[in-house]
Amino acid sequence: MRRALAVAAVLALAATGCGAGGQKQQASGPVELTIWHGQEDASAKSIEKLVARFNQSHPDIKVKTESGGVTADGMLPKITAALTSAAYPDIAYLYGSWAPNVARNPKTADLTELVKDPAVKWDDFWAGEREAVTINGKVIGFPAIVDNMVVLYNKKVLQKAGVKPPGPDWTWDDFRTMAKQATDAEAGVFGATWPISGGEEAVWGLWPMVWQAGGDILTPDHKKAVFNSEQGRQALDRLRAMAVDDKSLYLDSSPAEKGQKLFESGRLGMFLSGPWVLPDLQAAKVDYGVSPLPGTNGNHETISGPDNWVVFEHDQRRVKAAATFLTWLTAAEQQLVWMTDTGSLPIRESITQLPGYKDYLAKYHGIEVISGNLANAKRVRPPTTRYPRVSAFVAEAVAQTLLGKSDAKTALDEAAKKADAALAVPGS
CATH class of the missing domain: 3.40.190.10 (Periplasmic binding protein-like II)
Structure with missing residues (x-):
């Protein structure tokens, strides 16, 4: 990615x-x-x-x-x-x-x-x-x-699973349900995918979920982490349930390259991505649709x-x-x-x-x-020189949680401690 x-x-x-x-x-x-x-x-x-x-x-x-x-x-x-x-x-x-x-x-x-x-x-x-x-x-x-980030969906995969394409008012609960329904473990088909490569791509889709629910990444003065709020925990908990309980998420460590290949080959139902992949999908002759991100209380905020x-x-x-x-x-x-x-x-x-x-x-x-x-796309990521380190800490928390090695609260709290230490460095 x-x-x-x-x-x-x-x-x-x-x-x-x-x-x-x-x-x-x-x-x-x-x-x-x-x-x-x-x-x-x-x-x-x-x-x-x-x-x-x-x-x-x-x-x-x-x-x-x-x-x-x-x-x-x-x-x-x-x-x-x-x-x-x-x-x-x-x-x-x-x-x-x-x-x-x-x-x-x-x-x-x-x-x-x-x-x-x-x-x-x-x-x-x-x-x-x-x-x-x-x-x-x-x-x-x-x-x-x-x-900006949208959801691409493979029409043939969803149709085969009896899943209707996303509607304009769909939610993250709908996203989870659709991904679970589209998953076929025996056929090697996953409902959705999430990067766990440790880079920015691992948190790229998490931030809209946090923003939609009223949370944020850092305090307005960029001195403290707030991504480990209730909004952040709920967002990561939902992804953990999909990965660990439903087993509907393909965890991509490539980074994000294998997920696209699965989507193109008809083994992935939904794919969070952006306009840069459309030429590849058209070249691969994928029958796909595009939808804004699922929403929270009618808010479909995305990331740009x-x-x-x-x-x-x-x-x-x-x-x-x-x-x-x-x-x-x-x-x-x-x-x-x-x-x-x-x-x-x-x-x-x-x-x-x-x-x-x-x-x-x-x-x-x-x-x-x-x-x-x-x-x-209503906001940008925090304009601080320490954001890359903050992102890396959260990406590690995402990976540990989706792999079932930690719960969301513990992983995000640990990432927040590391982020606060990095943000406290003079000149950040």
Whole structure:
């Protein structure tokens, strides 16, 4: 899954660099920029195509694309190492949850004034995206991707088990019941799956369950853990009952890759995921449906993980050129090309008004449900540099509980003690 976190690199990033050094300012000629995009397959081809179009239409700026030598999952440690020298890019694709750590590095550019340019149309980005790229009032880049979690269901698996597809008002109790009914141990079919790989993907689906019930991850000042509240315990208890009692959850340690393969092969009824898997499902010719997450008391809040194009400073001329390029790249017309190529969601509200938006919806079955589900993405994960460690502690609690090695309360209380200790460290 795309949410794996490099915890050690996160903690190291803030300490790298002691000034906005880098290469000398280019006095004349086109401004040369390097972007590490970390994309693969169709996404890599699309970004390279768009960059080529930009270079043709903007002779005063030349953008060079590189993968950075890693995928998006590995971009943070790559950037961490690069920022200790002058060999860092002007722009890099980084997960939004890394933003608090990235922002602390002195080589991270401050675009706060530049995004006020009317040409940027900053307010056209969804509020959650702007929040994810703004740390303590400092804008460190542009939104790159927005997603959200939904439930994908295999129509054939549910139909064979006599299970009706989820309705608009379904609940987590319905989810448990449907998963149990769809499970066929003799045939190797599971009702649903949950990652226990120890990464962010293990908690990615837990937070909406907590939020829906009125709970939270940390206190508002980010100094104490509150995920071990009654809401957190009930959420994890429900998953434990599915895994241990019902045996309807396939516990995926891959991380999250085996679950998708089971879904594609007709051995998994429901799969919590996002828009990034739709191209794979269509290529595998899976007969699937898409639904918002189950709700609690009518609240179907989901989780979103906006990612960012972060800008790093070599000199102000290059920073301004990077802002010009990202303004162009994130404009509605270019984004519709990217979305059509990759199946990504609209990062700007205005994209949905473009004539070609209907063709995009027609290309990716179910994408209209996921796009509409952005309205249920009401908050982001805590913007603290210690969040990766908090997440890792909770991920371990999830794994221990679902494997039947602990009860939910004990596991979450232990994770909360560790999280509180990490949050108490000065500078967190």
